[in-house]
Amino acid sequence: MDEAVRALLAELVPTPISAAPGQNMLPASARCDVGETPLWRAHQGPATLFVHGWNDTHRIWRQFAQDFLANSRPVLLMDLPAHGASKAKDYGGEAAGKSVLDVCKAEAPIDTIIAHSFGCIATATALKNGAKADYVILIAPPVLGWAEAKRREGIDPAALEKALGIIRANGGGELGPFDFTSALAGYDGKVLFIGSDADIGCPLGEITRVAETVPGAETCGFAGLSHRDLCLEPGVLNAILSFLGYA
Numbered sequence: 072m073d074e075a076v077r078a079l080l081a082e083l084v085p086t087p088i089s090a091a092p093g094q095n096m097l098p099a100s101a102r103c104d105v106g107e108t109p110l111w112r113a114h115q116g117p118a119t120l121f122v123h124g125w126n127d128t129h130r131i132w133r134q135f136a137q138d139f140l141a142n143s144r145p146v147l148l149m150d151l152p153a154h155g156a157s158k159a160k161d162y163g164g165e166a167a168g169k170s171v172l173d174v175c176k177a178e179a180p181i182d183t184i185i186a187h188s189f190g191c192i193a194t195a196t197a198l199k200n201g202a203k204a205d206y207v208i209l210i211a212p213p214v215l216g217w218a219e220a221k222r223r224e225g226i227d228p229a230a231l232e233k234a235l236g237i238i239r240a241n242g243g244g245e246l247g248p249f250d251f252t253s254a255l256a257g258y259d260g261k262v263l264f265i266g267s268d269a270d271i272g273c274p275l276g277e278i279t280r281v282a283e284t285v286p287g288a289e290t291c292g293f294a295g296l297s298h299r300d301l302c303l304e305p306g307v308l309n310a311i312l313s314f315l316g317y318a
Contacts, residue, residue: 075230079221080237083246085153085162086126095156096130096148105177108170109156111148117182118145120204122171124188124211128155131187131302138308142317145182149174151193164189164249168196175202182206183315187302188213188273195254207258208311209251210265210301211273214281216248220272252284262288263314265307267296289314 088094095102097111104110111129112118119139121132129148139146152170153162159170171193175181183206186194191212198207213220221231235245255262264282266275275292282290291310293301301307312318 073230073233075227076233076237079226079230079234083217083238088126088128088155094128094130096133096136105174106170107152107157107159108174109150110174110178112146112178113140114143114145116145117180117205118147118178119183119185120147120149120171120174120178120181122149122184122186122190122194123151123154124186124190126154127187127299130155131299132185134303134305135185135308135311138312144317147174147178147181151190164192164196167193168200171197172200172202175204179203183208185210185311187211188298191251192249195249195251198258199254205260206263206315207255207260208263208265208314210307211267211270211298212249212251212264212278212281213273214248214251214277215272215274217246219248223274224271251281255285255288258285261314263311264288264290265293265301265310266290267293267298267301269295270298270301273298 097113101111101113103112121136123129123131128150136146150157152159152166175197181204184194184204185208187210191209262285264278266273266278268275279290282288296304
């Protein structure tokens with residue numbers, strides 16, 4: 072197996088990230104795990120739940136959550152299965168969705184869910200299965216699926232096909248797009264999709280197209296922001312606060 076194929080396959084398994092206490096945004100006393108899901112709460116009452124993306128942890132929200140905390144708004148921070156402080160072994164979309172659903176049930180009522188990338192799949196899956204929240208904000212949702220995103224990013228086609236062949240041989244699928252339209256069909260809250268024209272793997276045009284299939288959903292686009300920077304940019308935070316009526 073050549074290096075390019077090996078690198079592609081490695082993307083599909085979470086890379087262990089330090090879960091030492093010093094890596095947590097909130098103190099140890101704020102931790103209130105739900106099953107195997109590491110969870111931290113600040114302030115009581117209907118909370119905003121932050122759901123990180125693939126190969127990340129709750130610390131990606133260090134800019135956004137700090138604003139909520141500074142304004143005494145209840146916050147929930149979680150690590151998805153097999154990420155950060157989680158010791159769970161199953162890290163697929165269904166497992167991630169169950170983790171979000173379990174948190175939503177245990178910590179109800181949830182005012183808002185703010186999710187990034189793979190966390191958007193986890194959130195939409197949880198909503199499809201009964202999670203409740205008044206507002207949902209999906210930042211850079213992976214509307215293309217992994218394989219198509221890799222093609223658009225310019226990955227060597229031969230290496231990608233070899234990787235997909237290995238995945239198929241091991242019982243995996245084509246890693247196609249997640250059906251946000253179906254997952255959100257029964258959701259009656261307010262939805263905001265956020266994307267950037269510089270995010271090749273989760274393109275703004277495709278995000279807008281998907282948002283148009285979700286009744287009542289809004290779209291907010293940005294220029295020049297990378298996939299991860301969408302979770303760190305003050306302008307994105309301001310758009311979220313405006314959507315929530317906090318600005």
